[in-house]
Amino acid sequence: MLEKQSVVIAGGGSTYTAGIVMMLIENQEKFPLRKLTFYDNDEQRQKIVADACEVIVRERAPEIEFSATTDPEKAFTDVDFVMAHIRVGGLSMREKDEKIPLKYGVVGQETCGPGGVAYAMRSIPGVIELIDYMEKYSPKAWMLNYSNPASIVAEATRVLRPDAKIINICDMPVAIKKSIADIMGLKHENEIVERYYGLNHFGWWTEMTDRQGNDLLPKLKEHVAKWGYSAAGDELNNPLLEEASWMDTFQKAKDIYAVDPETIPNTYLKYYLFPDYVVAHSNPDYTRANEVMDHREKNVFAECKRIAENGTAKDTIIEAGEHAEFVVQLAGALAYNTYERMLLIVPNNGAILNIDPKAMVEVPCIVSKRGYEPLAMGEIPQFQKGMIEQQVSVEKLVVQAYLEKSYQKLWQALTLSKTVPSASVAKEILDDLIAVNKEYWPELV
Template sequence: MTDHKKYSVVIAGGGSTFTPGFVLDLIKSQDKFPLSELKFYDNDAERQEKIAKAVEIIIKERAPQIKFSYTTDPKTAFTGVDFVMGSIRVGKYEMRNMDEKIPLKYGVMGQETTGPGGMAYGLRSIPAIIEIIDWMEEYSPNAWMINYSNTIAIVAEACRRLRPNARVINICDMPIDDMDRMAHICGLDSWHDIDFNYYGLNHFGWWKEVRNKKTGEDLMPKLKEYVKEHGYYVGGDYDKDTEASWIQTFKKVAEEYAIEPETLPNNYMQYYYFPKWEVENADPNHTRTDEILEHRQKIVFGECKRIVDAGTAEKNIWDIAGLHSEYIVDICHAIAFNTHEKFLANCTNNGAISNMDPDSVVEVPALFGADGIQPMATGEAGRFQRGLMMEQQTCEKLVVDAYVEHSYNKMLQALTLSKTVPDASIAKKILDEMMVVNKPYWPELK
């Protein structure tokens, strides 16, 4: 490392249950992405403090050279920073619970980032992300925002339209999880050992090519042979801590692959290929939100309390690095040190997928450097994939239309067009109920 600069980072969403693990990975990566200061920002002071008090101990023990603070004041948070990490959940888990359960009441899949739930979440997220961008531009105009707050596709479309010149990069780590599984299926160490060609929308894409990064070997034949039987499920030690719902998701990829065997699908395609199956196999009274509240949230806040009570963070539960936080650190390193490494970004198409509209927001490989991202050409989308993408991206654009125009009709059109919703009458029932619970967060739709 030739540059001796150290960076100031603010995590917008300091109360997230993912924050402690991210901080541990930042600390472990000081040779790669050195920090002078780390700040948390959240509008929920009580929730943030539970996380921050534990993180304060972690930093004091492991990286005392990093100045640490947390605040609910935007000016304090966003002044003098080089990077903003967007990790917010507007409405917290109470609203995610509604995103999942309201559609299921009407026989429609309930999922936080896809279908009606994803649209509801996206509409809530737009004003909050725009507000954070504006704070960053006011207080630290040279900073970069790395946003991984959902619903990414809708947020990215809103950024494209409402803040086209903002220094914001919208990313998602889900394809990295799939690629890490591909690497282990092929006997490689991690996703870092894979080169790839991928295209689609967020939580809605396909791999056209997967190769061994070192040797150039085409890994697609081996992967296809494996995936048609097992999906992306690896098993053994790799999956010993994988939750049952995720094991089912990774195994379901085998059926997704059978529909279009020229490519390999993102695991989220199950929600679009098999929405009826999703409903039939869901418990409308106990969804993914309930699982998280019963397990991850209790574990994270319990561990934070344990650390604070003990006054030490030795042998904490986050000492094993996670793909999510590793990926974000890698991206920050690429921007800070202008490495032009290849990662996935959600960005304006402008020819990256040659047969999609230029103003489509797509998820494609891009080179990351000090000047931001340079999307790479991925060629044509297949006829089947393009048809699905055109439908889904139109839903996403209609949600942003609804936000900009305060239009009930545009939001109704978005839900009606979704492949997950059977007809307009069901779309209207879902929307009318969602409008009531989202009143504190959505613009008034007329």
Template sequence: MGKQSYAVTIAGGGSTYTPGVVLMLLHDMQKFPVRHITLYDNDAERQETIAKACAIYIQENAPEVKFSYTTDPAEAFTGIDFVLAQIRVGKYEMRDKDEKIPLRHGVVGQETCGPGGIAYGLRSIVGVIEILDYMEKYSPDAWMLNYSNPAAIVAEATRRLRPDSRIINICDMPIALMDIMAALCGLRDYRDLVYGYYGLNHFGWWWKIQDKSGRDLMPTIKEHMARNGYADAVAGLQFVDESWLHTFQKAKDVYALDPNTIPNTYLKYYLYPDYVVANSDPNHTRTDEVREGREKSVFGMAHKIIQQGTARGFELKADEHSEYIVDLACALAENTRERFMLIVPNHGAIENFDPTAAVEVPCIVGSDGYQKICQGSIPQFQKGLMEQQVSVEKLVVSAWVEHSYQKLWQALSLSKTVPSASVAKDLLDELYEANRNFWPELR
């Protein structure tokens, strides 16, 4: 873009992650100078609390940066360079149903995987497409960096419905896991790693991990994975809830299925769904943990900052995923040609896989967008799992486009997390009733 400074809109301004994104934007002003930050949300009350606290912090720490917040799309998306999208359609009320309805049927209840992820995905499509259209109407040269979940379904929907749009779909989970790997090897963070990776979002494997000198780190990481999954190096990370500790430990059993690769943690939901259900409390799920933890903490701090009229004395810090997003925006703006993990149309990045699939692979990013790094052919085990899961995602998007009850039933029946078509139908009927205000009318 060649500009000296950039205007950024954060879509989902009322998110608990917004303060961390704002702090990271301010922290990285030398490499990515920002002149204007705008928050946008359709929930004015929720956004106002976060926005007022951010305004105080910015005034005290970077008064030269213009700051605003709005519910008006024209105001939010006019004259901007980047949209950072982190929306949650239905908020925690619907996430609660995504997790607890499946558990009532003895099925994995998780916000991005299985029936909960499908329900959430059908809600997210409209919201992400709407924001993308606002951006292209008011600032057609801008980039949208989307990390709204479930990223796999959203990426498939934008690929089909807005194929020429300037949107890049991303997820921070592989970065968090590579930070753990780097720590296991005595390195600083994921930037010190050179890696090969293939998969779908929340459904992938590392097949190569080296340091920048070319030293093979896979033996060291495999040794830790075989002993305790990722749990040996999670101290100090932001995922500190008990449920995340179990997830990091369970990666040991996921790894055992293919000791030639290092797995993404989310694979436990597909490969060990019986374990997940047996160790879930149907009355107290991850949603409750977030409400009691992050939600309470962030909004509590925001209210105190507003009440006291200052952010001084509060321990504010940027989130890990925020740094990745800012680095990606910087790569697009300043042509840094850095390596990022992105969710992109395959078209040969994985040679023996559906060319139209939205795959997660390393890419080189510069001012002209991204170039995929070819990962070659993948093993039969991973290929079979991915073909099944990408079919689920494609059927979900087809069901949304065609208002098809049949295809949504097929999608749920095909998911490895659902034991039978009869259970899938019962789940579909209950989820449909719960989501009538968000899903298209099915026929």
């Protein structure tokens, strides 16, 4: 009989929260809950999701105690796991992160380039605040953080809260593996055993086998070279690919792969290797933030309101996705000592032998009650080493700029980003970002 857990979802008003609840409910035999709490500082937004989830929990798992609050003491008391996915500034600030760089012909994306830097400067204090609440009210709890931009946030937690029980994660590799599983005719992405190295949204697979040890790479490489991660002429059964921007991203993998056909790339590398292509195919007046606001947010919130009004979720279209499944798998490994092999964002400490030991890298780890143990990926090729070291420097400079309130270091971070063509362009973008982030960033000097 597994011990029941208490979970707080920080970011209760997120459009992903209901899907996490569905996944938690569906996995009660693997990760049983005694209590589930929502926490958000936006009470109105959280109420939309919480009212629907209260119905879902009542119908499908009435034994779980459910509540939603904006009071940190109530939220973080008697908690075993904090599942954090906050977006400081909301989608309105994401829109600015994307559109301001595009004004200057630079990639406008929420986690890469200037947009990622801007978002990080808002996210750092928000995530640190959550860690402090957890350590004050439930010091034995684990935080599973998938707040973006995960790589810079992870560096900030390493520097600012080095002893905190926090694991930084991302579901993007899972989404890519889901498409790869479809391509390879596997039933589930968990059938894939991998070797992977890099940073968050910035990495490469070097090995993929099935559970029987059969090498998947020869057939996969042949497919990716022609079609990227999309199926041959058809869309895959992947919810990400329902939107045109994601379809393009998964197809563009064929060009990223061509740069180094010895490895299989993360899709986000397109922003660093083909920034000119990304800008040329971007609409500076209608970005990904607008897509989310016009589609995902409207659809999820409309469904949540419908559930609350009808008092039933029996016919709901809300589903549990890989985003939630990954978190449940990780929490279960920590709680029940299952020794899962998972991609996590962790201090390097020699996992990648020939880069900075203090870099926050994304590598396979073994997860158990003792926490995580990174697997050694050895030395990596010069091409990847050069790209990673440049991006690590960007991330470290952002965190230093935040701590020191340094305009100079944030300008240096933007200048060093592979997505930005010059120091002068970096400065113009930075000045615009400062103007719209006065409510969120420290005052830079």
